[in-house]
Amino acid sequence: MKKLKFSLIGCGRISANHIKALIDNSNMAELISVCDLIKDKAEQRADEYINQAKEKNISLKRPKIFIDYKKMLQEEDIDVCSICTESGYHAEIALNCLTQKKHILIEKPMAMSLPDADMIIREAEKNNVKLSVCYQNRFNPTIQKLRQAIEEGRFGKIIAITARILWNRNKDYYDQAKWRGTWKLDGGCLMNQCTHSIDLLQWMTGDEIETVFGQTGNYLHPYNETEDYGSIIVRFKSRAIGNIEGTVCVYPKNLEETLTIIGEKGTAVIGGLALNKIKVWNFEDQEESLEEVQQKYNSEIPNVYGKGHTPLYNNFIDSIKDDTIPLIDGYEGKKSLDIVLMAYKSQKYSRVIYRNEGLNISTENFKGMF
Numbered sequence: 118m119k120k121l122k123f124s125l126i127g128c129g130r131i132s133a134n135h136i137k138a139l140i141d142n143s144n145m146a147e148l149i150s151v152c153d154l155i156k157d158k159a160e161q162r163a164d165e166y167i168n169q170a171k172e173k174n175i176s177l178k179r180p181k182i183f184i185d186y187k188k189m190l191q192e193e194d195i196d197v198c199s200i201c202t203e204s205g206y207h208a209e210i211a212l213n214c215l216t217q218k219k220h221i222l223i224e225k226p227m228a229m230s231l232p233d234a235d236m237i238i239r240e241a242e243k244n245n246v247k248l249s250v251c252y253q254n255r256f257n258p259t260i261q262k263l264r265q266a267i268e269e270g271r272f273g274k275i276i277a278i279t280a281r282i283l284w285n286r287n288k289d290y291y292d293q294a295k296w297r298g299t300w301k302l303d304g305g306c307l308m309n310q311c312t313h314s315i316d317l318l319q320w321m322t323g324d325e326i327e328t329v330f331g332q333t334g335n336y337l338h339p340y341n342e343t344e345d346y347g348s349i350i351v352r353f354k355s356r357a358i359g360n361i362e363g364t365v366c367v368y369p370k371n372l373e374e375t376l377t378i379i380g381e382k383g384t385a386v387i388g389g390l391a392l393n394k395i396k397v398w399n400f401e402d403q404e405e406s407l408e409e410v411q412q413k414y415n416s417e418i419p420n421v422y423g424k425g426h427t428p429l430y431n432n433f434i435d436s437i438k439d440d441t442i443p444l445i446d447g448y449e450g451k452k453s454l455d456i457v458l459m460a461y462k463s464q465k466y467s468r469v470i471y472r473n474e475g476l477n478i479s480t481e482n483f484k485g486m487f
């Protein structure tokens with residue numbers, strides 16, 4: 118099969134991981150164009166792409182530079198668009214790409230409301246193209262191993278899953294990009310930093326949500342509109358309970374990101390900078406020791422973004438090539454968005470939110486909440 122032609126829309130911080138993932142998958146993909154409103158940023162990513170290719174002795178062309186993605190869609194023969202702009206612009210850009218019949222890979226969160234997420238899913242189906250959302254931690258070897266243990270029934274009945282994201286983000290971080298901490302373009306720490314762990318928590322149960330109760334607040338970031346601390350209790354249909362504690366207030370620096378599963382016949386804790394290390398691995402059928410699984414599945418990562426974009430691109434490329442469903446399609450991508458919006462609604466109305474209430478709500482509805 119011919120290489121898939123990718124374009125990158127938005128050349129900020131996370132786009133560096135997309136460049137690396139494209140280089141790592143260069144046997145199946147090539148980056149033909151990059152676009153950012155700020156031309157220098159697009160130039161920088163194009164340089165990185167070509168430099169990384171040279172370092173690996175891969176022969177690739179320098180991607181073309183654009184500052185207008187609609188012009189790029191018209192002029193270039195693109196198969197896949199990777200959307201890496203501020204979260205609040207994802208939906209509009211995604212819909213424009215989909216109507217041009219491009220496959221799309223969207224950074225998390227896929228949209229700021231469920232109706233927008235549903236519109237993206239519908240438009241992808243209508244145009245017969247694939248869609249995937251960047252919850253790259255699902256591909257961590259530790260997380261894959263955990264999921265396998267669940268699928269094999271090794272935990273027995275699952276009682277609770279707890280995600281703790283105890284991080285620090287200070288004023289310098291928010292000053293770097295003014296969209297962060299706004300309701301229109303970002304949401305708070307639950308929507309931005311914690312969304313990966315929330316996705317993993319719900320994926321591990323594979324279960325439908327019945328209720329969500331959320332308590333959130335802004336304690337230390339008065340220059341932001343959104344929450345810097347949130348606690349969520351999710352009740353699943355199986356009666357399992359999900360606990361989420363997420364914050365960017367931890368003094369003086371990042372403390373931990375952990376996922377803990379308490380089951381009838383097993384207990385596991387995954388931790389590390391971004392859920393890349395197994396900390397506890399106790400099962401009734403102790404097939405392997407903690408040391409053995411640590412040796413096999415723990416990995417080192419360069420930063421909190423981890424190394425998951427490379428296998429995520431690989432999975433998405435395969436899904437296009439083989440006409441299969443990618444691991445994180447639109448339906449999967451919207452589940453953590455749903456939980457966070459329900460938690461925001463719960464905080465706003467001080468009550469439990471039921472799954473079947475229908476959530477015709479976007480982050481912008483929470484303006485002025487704190």
Ligand SMILES: NC(=O)c1ccc[n+]([C@@H]2O[C@H](COP(=O)([O-])OP(=O)(O)OC[C@H]3O[C@@H](n4cnc5c(N)ncnc54)[C@H](O)[C@@H]3O)[C@@H](O)[C@H]2O)c1
Nearest residue numbers: 127128129130131152153154201202203204224225251294
């Ligand atoms: N998967 C992850 O682990 C991860 C990590 C960080 C960020 N993200 C997500 O990635 C997205 C971007 O975050 P970031 O930190 O890279 O942001 P950023 O501010 O560094 O970059 C966003 C870029 O998009 C550009 N842009 C905006 N509108 C555009 C348009 N119409 N056309 C072309 N370019 C446009 C901006 O000029 C900017 O350079 C967010 O949705 C964020 O939640 C995901």
